[in-house]
Amino acid sequence: MSTHRSLQFSLDRSSPVPLYYQLSQQLEAAIEQGGLAPGSLLGNEIDLAARLGLSRPTVRQAIQSLVDKGLLVRRRGVGTQVLHSQVRRPLELSSLYDDLEAAGQQPATRVLLHTTEPAGARVAAALGVPEGTEVVLVERLRLAHGEPMAHLRNHLPVGLLDLDGGGLAATGLYRLIRSAGITLHSARQTVGARAATAAESGLLGEPEGAPLLTMERTTYDDTGRAVEFGSHVYRASRYSFDFQLLVRP
Amino acid sequence: MSTHRSLQFSLDRSSPVPLYYQLSQQLEAAIEQGGLAPGSLLGNEIDLAARLGLSRPTVRQAIQSLVDKGLLVRRRGVGTQVLHSQVRRPLELSSLYDDLEAAGQQPATRVLLHTTEPAGARVAAALGVPEGTEVVLVERLRLAHGEPMAHLRNHLPVGLLDLDGGGLAATGLYRLIRSAGITLHSARQTVGARAATAAESGLLGEPEGAPLLTMERTTYDDTGRAVEFGSHVYRASRYSFDFQLLVRP
DNA sequence: GAAGTGCGCATGTCCGGACAACCTGACCTC
DNA sequence: GAGGTCAGGTTGTCCGGACATGCGCACTTC
Numbered sequence: 001m002s003t004h005r006s007l008q009f010s011l012d013r014s015s016p017v018p019l020y021y022q023l024s025q026q027l028e029a030a031i032e033q034g035g036l037a038p039g040s041l042l043g044n045e046i047d048l049a050a051r052l053g054l055s056r057p058t059v060r061q062a063i064q065s066l067v068d069k070g071l072l073v074r075r076r077g078v079g080t081q082v083l084h085s086q087v088r089r090p091l092e093l094s095s096l097y098d099d100l101e102a103a104g105q106q107p108a109t110r111v112l113l114h115t116t117e118p119a120g121a122r123v124a125a126a127l128g129v130p131e132g133t134e135v136v137l138v139e140r141l142r143l144a145h146g147e148p149m150a151h152l153r154n155h156l157p158v159g160l161l162d163l164d165g166g167g168l169a170a171t172g173l174y175r176l177i178r179s180a181g182i183t184l185h186s187a188r189q190t191v192g193a194r195a196a197t198a199a200e201s202g203l204l205g206e207p208e209g210a211p212l213l214t215m216e217r218t219t220y221d222d223t224g225r226a227v228e229f230g231s232h233v234y235r236a237s238r239y240s241f242d243f244q245l246l247v248r249p
Numbered sequence: 250m251s252t253h254r255s256l257q258f259s260l261d262r263s264s265p266v267p268l269y270y271q272l273s274q275q276l277e278a279a280i281e282q283g284g285l286a287p288g289s290l291l292g293n294e295i296d297l298a299a300r301l302g303l304s305r306p307t308v309r310q311a312i313q314s315l316v317d318k319g320l321l322v323r324r325r326g327v328g329t330q331v332l333h334s335q336v337r338r339p340l341e342l343s344s345l346y347d348d349l350e351a352a353g354q355q356p357a358t359r360v361l362l363h364t365t366e367p368a369g370a371r372v373a374a375a376l377g378v379p380e381g382t383e384v385v386l387v388e389r390l391r392l393a394h395g396e397p398m399a400h401l402r403n404h405l406p407v408g409l410l411d412l413d414g415g416g417l418a419a420t421g422l423y424r425l426i427r428s429a430g431i432t433l434h435s436a437r438q439t440v441g442a443r444a445a446t447a448a449e450s451g452l453l454g455e456p457e458g459a460p461l462l463t464m465e466r467t468t469y470d471d472t473g474r475a476v477e478f479g480s481h482v483y484r485a486s487r488y489s490f491d492f493q494l495l496v497r498p
Numbered sequence: 499g500a501a502g503t504g505c506g507c508a509t510g511t512c513c514g515g516a517c518a519a520c521c522t523g524a525c526c527t528c
Numbered sequence: 529g530a531g532g533t534c535a536g537g538t539t540g541t542c543c544g545g546a547c548a549t550g551c552g553c554a555c556t557t558c
Binding site: 018019020054055056057058061075076077078 | 540541542543544545549550551552
């Protein structure tokens with residue numbers, strides 16, 4: 001079986017980019033572009049390290065990162081194998097805006113509401129603040145190709161960042177949060193479905209009672225603080241969640 | 250700030266369980282049980298290694314696995330911090346059966362259909378077989394507390410495993426696949442919503458036109474082979490997907 | 499021919515060390 | 529007092545080596 005001894009990698013030791021990262025990026029590119037055939041073996045780590053002038057731990061670190069991404073499979077006593085591809089889009093914490101933009105759907109936003117209000121029980125619990133605390137409330141309508149796609153309702157702690165109407169209309173909420181210097185860490189989501197209310201049917205252009213996809217999400221930063229609680233409603237006829245997940249070994 | 254120098258860990262060098270894994274398990278237990286307070290620093294790796302009689306790489310490997318799980322955050326020049334908790338249930342490739350069982354919902358299964366049929370275009374594409382190939386079809390009704398929860402329709406390649414009616418009724422499909430020696434690796438999912446058809450409303454006990462939560466999933470094993478394609482329909486009034494996801498750094 | 503055995507080989511684990519990069523807080527300077 | 533500077537501490541990266549473990553194949557044996 002081929003072990004791709006001919007593949008070339010270029011490593012720059014003077015670059016600030018770590019060597020293991022340079023290697024993993026080039027390996028990933030080779031896999032995506034077919035330079036490494038699915039199912040084929042990668043060749044053993046010792047030789048690879050010697051050929052590249054790297055130590056085995058460094059090579060292992062590069063390989064491990066691709067194993068974590070689901071691109072490679074290691075088998076003791078056998079070798080490291082390129083996984084047969086299929087689609088590979090890992091589940092990430094992405095905003096609807098970015099998703100639509102990446103799909104070429106020309107996203108747009110209409111800010112319906114931008115105010116503060118005292119937190120109700122559910123919002124307070126999600127954000128980890130006392131009930132009745134003033135919190136920011138933003139309601140938006142997300143459009144794609146000019147057509148309504150989703151109604152987005154978000155609560156945020158006050159003082160976390162300065163939301164201006166222009167930023168909200170021009171881009172996604174996550175970008176604004178990140179550009180305020182907040183490092184997002186994780187989110188808790190609940191996805192369900194229900195029938196459209198009269199108000200929603202008007203906003204979204206769906207008949208009353210039409211099935212809608214709902215998502216509630218609480219997002220946390222890397223200190224564990226809740227930075228956002230969202231209650232979103234999507235037109236099921238035009239949108240669905242699409243993601244890949246890995247089995248943790 | 251406390252660095253928990255008093256915490257005790259017991260490592261068994263004669264155990265076949267890797268040292269880094271023993272340590273990561275005990276660290277995780279300490280975090281869950283509050284022995285390590287959220288927000289507190291873990292103490293530097295060098296000291297920790299010396300105290301435990303381990304090398305720094307081993308300690309780092311243990312810590313890294315918890316960082317990957319989202320329990321810890323490392324900051325260069327600062328230290329390793331325990332994240333404020335909230336709920337922590339990572340997104341895994343779990344079967345509905347296991348989910349319900351874990352929630353104490355007394356799951357049960359009624360096998361509606363168990364046969365083979367020629368693969369249509371969509372099933373053939375998902376399983377990676379030529380259109381018209383004979384594939385196994387299983388239709389099940391999943392109940393919780395005796396109430397219908399979901400209608401499950403699964404296609405599998407023939408010869409992959411021996412499904413018997415007893416096994417299907419007694420447990421989840423994933424358990425049967427795993428116990429056939431197949432290592433699951435990843436899955437691609439699409440979650441949406443639509444209105445219940447007349448047939449579905451009868452099966453699930455929902456009014457016709459009621460909103461249903463839908464999921465399509467193709468599951469792959471560690472050779473990249475598709476092992477299962479499922480089209481599932483859940484009662485939105487009784488079920489929703491609930492998961493946590495991490496931002497990949 | 500079928501079952502069991504042994505060997506080579508690849509990954510898995512663990513060690514000890516070295517230097518770099520980065521953050522924080524104290525100190526100094528203006 | 530405000531700003532910049534420097535030192536200490538911590539994680540990040542990388543190296544070289546050693547032994548353990550598990551898998552597959554060739555060989556042997558019955």
